[in-house]
Amino acid sequence: GPAWIAGLRPGDKIVNIGNKDVVSQEQATVEMKKSKVTVPCAVTALIQAEGGKKQQKFLRPMTVKEEYAGAPDIYFNQALSHKVPEVAGSASKANFGPSKSMTT
Numbered sequence: 001g002p003a004w005i006a007g008l009r010p011g012d013k014i015v016n017i018g019n020k021d022v023v024s025q026e027q028a029t030v031e032m033k034k035s036k037v038t039v040p041c042a043v044t045a046l047i048q049a050e051g052g053k054k055q056q057k058f059l060r061p062m063t064v065k066e067e068y069a070g071a072p073d074i075y076f077n078q079a080l081s082h083k084v085p086e087v088a089g090s091a092s093k094a095n096f097g098p099s100k101s102m103t104t
Contacts, residue, residue, distance in 0.1 A: 001076055001081055002059050002060055002061060002062050002076065003059060006043065006057040006059040006060070007057050008043070008045055008057060008059075009047075009048070011048035011049075012045045012047050012048050012049075013045060013046040014028055014043060014045045015044050015045060015046060016042075016043070016044035017031035017032060017041065017042070017043050017044075018031050018034060018035065018042060018043075019042065032061060035061045037061050037062060037063050037074050038062070038074050039060070039061070040058040040059065041058065041059050041060075041061060042056055042058060043056070043057050043058070043059045044056050044057075045057060062074055062075060062076035063075060063076065064076055064077075064078055
């Protein structure tokens with residue numbers, strides 16, 4: 001999906017969306033809903049593969065609303081997306097907020 005396209009991977013810890021700190025999936029959802037479809041949104045994450053280095057990525061929000069299924073540049077078909085295999089020691093869902101085990 002859009003997070004994968006932006007370069008986020010399982011185990012990365014999202015700490016900021018659109019210049020707003022986030023510590024939960026609920027906060028992240030609220031902040032992402034403020035973004036406009038196709039307009040890149042800044043997402044800051046601690047990248048696990050780089051030892052927790054803080055990086056800013058630009059995620060291009062898409063919609064899952066069926067009425068946009070004919071517009072592949074804005075429609076994300078969840079049924080056709082590939083599930084990312086779980087990485088050993090991390091959840092397949094994104095992590096949120098600061099981590100004591102990762103440094104910036």
